[in-house]
Amino acid sequence: MGKPVIYIDGQEGTTGLQIDKRLGSRDDIELLRIREDKRKDLEERRRLINEADLVFLCLPDAAAAEAVSLIENPNTRVIDASTAHRTAPGWVYGFPELYKDPEQTIGTARFVANPGCHATGFLATVAPLIQMRILHPDYPLTCYSLTGYSGGGKKMIAQYEGEEKPEELYAPRTYGTTLKHKHLAEMQKISGLEAPPVFCPIVDDYEKGMATTVMLHNRYLKGQPTARELSLILAAYYAKQPVVRVAPYTQQPQFLASNVLAGSDGLEITVSGHERQSILTARFDNLGKGASGAAVQNMNLMLGFAPTAGLSL
Numbered sequence: 591m592g593k594p595v596i597y598i599d600g601q602e603g604t605t606g607l608q609i610d611k612r613l614g615s616r617d618d619i620e621l622l623r624i625r626e627d628k629r630k631d632l633e634e635r636r637r638l639i640n641e642a643d644l645v646f647l648c649l650p651d652a653a654a655a656e657a658v659s660l661i662e663n664p665n666t667r668v669i670d671a672s673t674a675h676r677t678a679p680g681w682v683y684g685f686p687e688l689y690k691d692p693e694q695t696i697g698t699a700r701f702v703a704n705p706g707c708h709a710t711g712f713l714a715t716v717a718p719l720i721q722m723r724i725l726h727p728d729y730p731l732t733c734y735s736l737t738g739y740s741g742g743g744k745k746m747i748a749q750y751e752g753e754e755k756p757e758e759l760y761a762p763r764t765y766g767t768t769l770k771h772k773h774l775a776e777m778q779k780i781s782g783l784e785a786p787p788v789f790c791p792i793v794d795d796y797e798k799g800m801a802t803t804v805m806l807h808n809r810y811l812k813g814q815p816t817a818r819e820l821s822l823i824l825a826a827y828y829a830k831q832p833v834v835r836v837a838p839y840t841q842q843p844q845f846l847a848s849n850v851l852a853g854s855d856g857l858e859i860t861v862s863g864h865e866r867q868s869i870l871t872a873r874f875d876n877l878g879k880g881a882s883g884a885a886v887q888n889m890n891l892m893l894g895f896a897p898t899a900g901l902s903l
């Protein structure tokens with residue numbers, strides 16, 4: 591059998607370029623590239639999509655839905671980086687660490703929806719605790735999430751890196767204040783929460799890196815674990831995972847910088863606090879485990895490659 595043929599629809603965008611970077615030097619796949627002047631040509635995209643064994647969609651939501659409608663080849667498989675299909679029937683949510691058997695769940699799927707970046711940080715801490723019934727699904731969770739500006743794609747990068755940068759872009763900016771952020775649906779559905787969290791994203795003046803935090807009153811958790819015990823519980827949950835790790839509780843940093851894993855495809859959870867209250871923070875790169883790194887991790891599962899092939903950890 592020949593090498594699997596891969597096509598990145600949206601190859602010139604922020605997520606697409608980062609996937610290309612991770613796949614460019616791999617000799618176990620064949621990468622199709624669209625001609626620059628044909629990037630938005632429907633017929634050329636249709637041709638390449640149907641020539642590929644696996645297509646990454648790195649497009650705005652509407653264009654991702656359109657790309658799926660172009661599929662005629664029953665063997666073409668898809669990893670969609672957009673929000674379009676994350677809670678859609680027939681699509682598997684691409685967060686391998688949350689499944690007992692990711693080789694089966696994601697590995698045999700035809701349509702995989704790559705998680706949103708804020709949702710990734712939220713689910714990394716909350717979903718295991720709900721799975722283990724330590725956190726009750728009706729817990730009234732709140733969450734805040736710091737992100738670098740590359741999370742907003744080419745348009746936001748141009749604003750932050752442009753010559754005429756307005757004064758307000760030098761400070762952290764809270765957004766999503768209507769509490770209707772596009773990641774809320776997947777946060778609720780994949781975690782199993784009865785209601786979405788109150789969620790506050792914050793974008794700041796640095797390129798990439800995220801810190802997504804939830805805060806818990808320990809007395810409302812099953813067994814009333816301390817922060818230290820929560821740290822150990824999550825460490826045991828992720829013990830065999832190469833991409834997600836839990837920082838030792840004994841090494842509490844004074845500051846949690848949100849860009850500490852910029853450039854990495856890993857995700858690190860830090861649990862701080864004491865007997866009665868806990869802060870759970872997931873730090874990662876919005877372009878790594880928050881997008882392109884996760885997409886390549888899913889591709890490895892779908893095509894039977896080593897789990898971390900092409901990733902930097």
Ligand SMILES: NC(=O)C1=CN([C@@H]2O[C@H](COP(=O)(O)OP(=O)(O)OC[C@H]3O[C@@H](n4cnc5c(N)ncnc54)[C@H](OP(=O)(O)O)[C@@H]3O)[C@@H](O)[C@H]2O)C=CC1
Nearest residue numbers: 600602603604605648649653671672740741743744876881
């Ligand atoms: N940036 C991030 O950290 C993350 C992004 N995502 C998601 O991934 C997807 C891509 O985001 P991102 O890379 O940031 O966005 P960008 O705006 O950086 O890139 C999108 C790319 O898609 C191209 N495009 C738009 N419409 C079409 C079309 N009809 N046909 C072909 N190409 C098209 C754009 O072309 P042009 O260059 O001409 O504008 C651009 O190159 C989005 O759905 C986003 O929400 C998910 C997780 C994190």
Ligand SMILES: CC(=O)N[C@@H](CCC(=O)OP(=O)(O)O)C(=O)O
Nearest residue numbers: 672673706707708737741742793
């Ligand atoms: C800074 C910024 O604007 N970030 C984006 C999230 C980027 C992302 O994860 O987009 P997807 O939902 O397509 O995955 C936002 O909050 O809308």
